[in-house]
Amino acid sequence: MRPVPEESMVYWSVLTLLLYLTGRTTGLVLPLLAAFPPASAPQLGRVLRRAMGEADSKLGAKNITLLTRWVTLQNNTQSSISVLCEAIERNSPALILTFVDRPVSFFPSLIAGYAGAPLIGMTSGYLDQAAKDVNPMYLSLDPVVTDLAEGVFQLLNFSKWYDVVMVADDSETSSSLVSHLGTLMKHPPWRPLLIVRLKTKLSEKDILNRLSGVAKSFSRVILLHCDTEMTEKIFKIAGELNLLSGEWMWIVLEQSVHIMEGPVNNYPAGLLAIRLRPLTVSRHRIRKAVRFLTAAIHHIEQRTLVETYNDISSSLSCFNPPTRQRQRLSRLLY
Numbered sequence: 001m002r003p004v005p006e007e008s009m010v011y012w013s014v015l016t017l018l019l020y021l022t023g024r025t026t027g028l029v030l031p032l033l034a035a036f037p038p039a040s041a042p043q044l045g046r047v048l049r050r051a052m053g054e055a056d057s058k059l060g061a062k063n064i065t066l067l068t069r070w071v072t073l074q075n076n077t078q079s080s081i082s083v084l085c086e087a088i089e090r091n092s093p094a095l096i097l098t099f100v101d102r103p104v105s106f107f108p109s110l111i112a113g114y115a116g117a118p119l120i121g122m123t124s125g126y127l128d129q130a131a132k133d134v135n136p137m138y139l140s141l142d143p144v145v146t147d148l149a150e151g152v153f154q155l156l157n158f159s160k161w162y163d164v165v166m167v168a169d170d171s172e173t174s175s176s177l178v179s180h181l182g183t184l185m186k187h188p189p190w191r192p193l194l195i196v197r198l199k200t201k202l203s204e205k206d207i208l209n210r211l212s213g214v215a216k217s218f219s220r221v222i223l224l225h226c227d228t229e230m231t232e233k234i235f236k237i238a239g240e241l242n243l244l245s246g247e248w249m250w251i252v253l254e255q256s257v258h259i260m261e262g263p264v265n266n267y268p269a270g271l272l273a274i275r276l277r278p279l280t281v282s283r284h285r286i287r288k289a290v291r292f293l294t295a296a297i298h299h300i301e302q303r304t305l306v307e308t309y310n311d312i313s314s315s316l317s318c319f320n321p322p323t324r325q326r327q328r329l330s331r332l333l334y
Contacts (some may be wrong), residue, residue, distance in 0.1 A: 024268045027063030028306045030297070033077055033093035034070040035084070035108050037100050040281065041072040044099065047283045051290035058294055062302045066293075069093075073100050074106070080107045085318035088115060092315040095120065095333055097289055099281040100243055109135040118321025118334040120289055122281060137334040143276045148253065149180035152223065152274060162248070165219045167211070167234065169226035170199045177225055177253070194219055198230060208237050215241045225253040235267060244268040300332060308332055 008226065033098070036044045052068050059066070059217070070088045073080045084107060088096075096119045098108040105123035113135030114118040122141040132138045156164060165179060168174035182193050194217060196210050214222065222243070231252070238244050251272045279285065312325045322330065 021187070027065065028302075028309055029065045029067050029097075030309065031091050031093050032066055032068040032095050032097065032293075033087055034068055034097040035073050035100055036070055036076060037104075037247070037281070038072045043071070043301060044281065044283075044286055048287045048290070052288045055290050055294040059297060062298065063130065063213050064302070064305070066297075068097075072333045073104050075104055075179060080104055081111065081318075084108060084111050088112075088117075088316050088318060094119060094292070094309065094329060095294075098122070099286070099289075104188045106134070109138055111318055113137070114321070115328050116330050118294065122279065122289070137330060141285065141292075142279060145176045146180050148274070148276050150182065151276070152251070153184045154182065155251075155274070158219070160267055161221045162189045163219045164221045164223060165194045165196065165217065167196045167198065167214070167215050167226070168224075170197060171226075173254075175224050176208060178226055181223075188206055191219075195259050198226065198234070200227075200230065204233060204237060207233055208240070211237055211241055211243065215243055220247060221249045221251065223251050223253060224256050226256055228256065231256045239270075246270070254270060296333070305332065 023051070034045075034048055048068060048070060052066050056065050069087070069091055071083050073083060074132065074152060088111065094117070096112045096117050098106060098119060098121045100123075102123055105121060109119055109121060109132070118137035118139065119135055120139045120141065132140065156162070162185075164185070166178055168178055176194055177198075178212070179192075182195075185191075185193050194214075196214060198210060200206060219239075226234070235244065244250075246269060248268070249270065250268050251274060253273075254275050256273075306331045308325075312323070312329060314323055314326070316322070316326065
């Protein structure tokens with residue numbers, strides 16, 4: 001067999017590389033935009049770049065490349081909106097990732113929601129409902145109410161407190177919490193969860209009537225989830241019903257009380273408070289977000305994604321609603 005000339009080997013290697021690069025360039029380059037707080041932006045930007053490199057290697061078989069740019073958002077309304085709008089109109093991202101705290105977290109969600117772009121966000125707590133309400137395609141990386149329900153359940157189970165009363169307001173979070181706890185406590189040795197629902201506008205007389213049933217029950221553990229204003233009313237009335245005498249264990253959840261911010265005279269002795277620990281933005285969270293996004297894209301049929309993206313003829317805008325083509329892409333990614 002005749003050896004291949006060295007010049008031919010070089011030519012073949014160059015041709016192979018060109019064919020590979022040509023194949024890559026005919027694939028889909030999906031633009032993304034990330035937002036970081038100023039203090040940690042350089043470090044988080046480097047982590048994001050490495051994570052995107054790993055994502056590209058996993059998406060290589062689908063011939064998809066993620067092109068990510070990031071911006072920093074100051075704790076200033078006008079500056080944040082200006083920076084975001086400029087970046088969105090320049091890059092037309094298919095998806096936005098945001099890792100800024102409240103209240104700045106509201107603005108990426110608001111603008112992405114109006115522009116019609118899905119958003120993966122982390123705002124240090126599921127209680128940041130405002131950021132989620134303004135964008136129907138908001139995906140949260142924060143702890144959720146089910147984590148709170150699981151933590152409360154583990155405490156009760158460890159303490160063998162199987163007979164429990166749940167006093168809650170009429171908020172969406174309370175409804176979800178009551179539902180999850182009720183599911184966890186369905187089977188023996190648990191007794192059915194006794195639920196006392198209090199609407200925000202209830203008078204003290206109505207609250208008194210509803211809490212009087214707690215005083216007559218056999219339960220000695222009371223879970224409380226509501227806002228601080230309602231909590232003050234409840235403890236005032238609970239004192240009148242002798243529910244603060246020490247015979248009942250009160251466990252307040254999340255933002256029901258702010259013990260460090262006001263007088264504690266009306267709070268029962270031995271009060272327990274449970275809150276989810278806010279997650280801080282870290283390298284691990286950045287990589288987790290990218291892995292989450294990569295897995296989602298991997299499950300989308302390649303041809304559908306490419307055709308949907310190539311069908312878009314206009315860029316994103318902060319001042320105009322999204323086109324039908326853009327909405328189709330956003331729904332697909334979401």
